[in-house]
Amino acid sequence: MTAESVQDxxxxxxxxxxxxxxxxxxxxxWDVYKVRGKVFMLFTEVTGEPIVILKTDPEEGKALREQYDDISPGYHMNKKHWITLHPWGGLSTPLIDDLVTDSYLLVVANLPWAKRPVDPDTFGRGLR
Structure with a gap:
């Protein structure tokens, strides 16, 4: 992935x-993406590079940071619950798609049932 294509x-x-x-x-x-008023993804270039910041499960976030040089703790966010994707070229398109979807579903799962745009337990399961 190139610098711009991670955000793209x-x-x-x-x-x-x-x-x-x-x-x-x-x-x-700052571009701030929300689902039903709750943040799940942010974009910025204030660090000097175009980064993507995503919500994550703490254990999964730890494993991702250990596995990928292009993933670090969330910039200006809770380091346990957020990760930053860097544009250094080591992240695949399917991985980025999965991380964005997982961030979205983590937030959706904490919404009241009436506000959920999808069922977080079944959304996309047939596609992934």
Whole structure:
């Protein structure tokens, strides 16, 4: 993946996820993606490179950081529950898609039933 394509791939994946919105609550240097008002993904270049910040399960996040040089603790977020994807070229398109989807589903699972745009236990299971 090239520098721009990590964000491009994540942006393309989020377009396939129901109930998402793009906001700019932190100013023009931050793209904040939400599902039903809850943040699940952020983009920024304030670090000098285009990064993607995603919510993650703490154990999975730890394993991902150990396995991939392109994944570090969440920039300006809780380091246990968020990860940062860097554009250094070591992340595949399917991995980025899965990480974006997993972040989305973690947030959806914590929404009240009436607000959930999908069932987090079954969404995408036939596709992945």
């Amino acid at each position: 791939r994540a942006r393309a994946r989020v377009q396939e996820l129901p109930g998402t919105d793009l906001e700019h609550p932190f100013g023009p240097g």
